[in-house]
Amino acid sequence: MDEPLYPLLSISRLRMGSDGAGVTTLVAGAGCPLHCRWCINRRLLREAPAASVTAEELLRRVEVDDLYFRATGGGVTFGGGESLLHAAFIRRFRAVCPEAWRITAETSLAVPQEHIALAADAVDLFFVDCKDTDGEIYRRYTGGEVSLMKENLRFLLERKGPEAVIVRVPRIPGYNSAEDQQRSAARLRAMGVTRLDLFDYVVREDMA
Numbered sequence: 001m002d003e004p005l006y007p008l009l010s011i012s013r014l015r016m017g018s019d020g021a022g023v024t025t026l027v028a029g030a031g032c033p034l035h036c037r038w039c040i041n042r043r044l045l046r047e048a049p050a051a052s053v054t055a056e057e058l059l060r061r062v063e064v065d066d067l068y069f070r071a072t073g074g075g076v077t078f079g080g081g082e083s084l085l086h087a088a089f090i091r092r093f094r095a096v097c098p099e100a101w102r103i104t105a106e107t108s109l110a111v112p113q114e115h116i117a118l119a120a121d122a123v124d125l126f127f128v129d130c131k132d133t134d135g136e137i138y139r140r141y142t143g144g145e146v147s148l149m150k151e152n153l154r155f156l157l158e159r160k161g162p163e164a165v166i167v168r169v170p171r172i173p174g175y176n177s178a179e180d181q182q183r184s185a186a187r188l189r190a191m192g193v194t195r196l197d198l199f200d201y202v203v204r205e206d207m208a
Helices: 042-046 054-072 083-096 113-120 136-142 144-161 178-190
Strands: 006-016 023-029 051-053 075-079 102-109 123-128 166-173 194-202
Touching: 006 054, 006 083, 023 054, 023 083, 054 075, 054 083, 054 166, 083 102, 083 113, 083 194, 102 194, 113 144, 123 144, 136 144, 144 166, 144 178, 166 178
Parallel strands: 023 075, 075 102, 102 123, 123 166, 166 194
Antiparallel strands: 006 023, 006 051
């Protein structure tokens, strides 16, 4: 089997409070199956990857912060783009990086379920970007189908347990309301989600 490669867009070091516990390094990769209206990474995702790297090559780029990761319980967060398009790579990276590092994945879950199964044992924490649980709102905003996200979320909760899953539920100007956001939160709790992050999108001119 060929060595999995990661289409690296950028590396953001020394992050705290936004990508999991402790000090983290956000590794952004190319590719996303959705077309979200207010995507903050739209310009970045239109660019070609800076490099295609092996797990060992990525390790060499991020291990400069090993002491920070170990001291704070942090590690590497895979984002993008859709991180789970690269599930085989994440699994390989978990095998070569220090065991003490925490691996986090930011995902829409808009991927085939086998990608989630492949990543599940390699990832310590999943941030699920839900958008909304209403099918029409979800379709208008992302261009995708909410049923796939929900099905994969149920699978992930069963596979990892609710403590390993944080679901982000935004209020999106022009697409859903505070009431829609609360309805989504209630539906997600009924599915077994215990960790919710409810917030408001702030839309900038360069996101339009």
